[in-house]
Amino acid sequence: xxxxxxxxxxxxxxxxxxxxxxxxxxxxxxxxxxxxxxxxxxxxxxxxxxxxxxxxxxxxxxxxxxxxxxxxxxxxxxxxxxxxxxxxxxxxxxxxxxxxxxxxxxxxxxxxxxxxxxxxxxxxxxxxxxxxxxxxxxxxxxxxxxxxxxxxxxxxxxxxxxxxxxxxxxxxxxxx
Numbered sequence: 001x002x003x004x005x006x007x008x009x010x011x012x013x014x015x016x017x018x019x020x021x022x023x024x025x026x027x028x029x030x031x032x033x034x035x036x037x038x039x040x041x042x043x044x045x046x047x048x049x050x051x052x053x054x055x056x057x058x059x060x061x062x063x064x065x066x067x068x069x070x071x072x073x074x075x076x077x078x079x080x081x082x083x084x085x086x087x088x089x090x091x092x093x094x095x096x097x098x099x100x101x102x103x104x105x106x107x108x109x110x111x112x113x114x115x116x117x118x119x120x121x122x123x124x125x126x127x128x129x130x131x132x133x134x135x136x137x138x139x140x141x142x143x144x145x146x147x148x149x150x151x152x153x154x155x156x157x158x159x160x161x162x163x164x165x166x167x168x169x170x171x172x173x174x175x176x
Contacts, residue, residue: 024079024081025149027078028074028078028079028149028152031070031074031077031078032070035066035073036137036141039062039066039137039141040062040137041062042061043062043063044133046061047059047132055109056109056110056113059109060102060106064102067102071095074157075090079157082153082157082158082159090157094152097147097148097152097156100147100151101144101148104140104143104147105140105141105144106136106140107140107143109136109140111135112132113132118131118135119131
């Protein structure tokens with residue numbers, strides 16, 4: 001049994017229409033969750049080692065690496081049924097939108113550090129790490145994610161590509 005049919009068979013029937021209706025967003029969110037973990041691990045790895053005094057730089061590098069991974073996963077999975085652009089144009093738009101999102105995601109961390117002064121010696125090192133995590137990894141990521149979801153659907157992957165063969169096959173083999 002293919003994974004899609006198996007997944008459909010284990011999801012309760014009353015929530016299946018909701019899952020199907022939001023499948024693209026669910027895939028996008030799963031890619032986001034994976035790249036969130038990747039960003040967090042890289043951010044704190046860089047922050048506690050080579051970029052100890054430069055948390056915004058560490059977060060920017062971590063976000064850049066995660067963005068490259070995100071492009072591949074989003075193109076091949078989250079927005080696989082969308083298109084309408086050449087691969088080069090699509091990639092260019094993806095990275096422009098992601099660069100804007102990177103800037104958006106830095107704002108809460110920069111404000112935490114440089115406006116509210118949530119950094120040692122004003123606060124404990126633990127509180128500094130917690131403030132960096134909440135402001136950069138949680139708030140910054142959520143705000144940037146909302147922007148990316150909207151912008152990817154509007155500009156990067158604008159058209160829903162319908163494969164007539166898949167539709168015809170689905171009509172022949174109902175899900176029961």
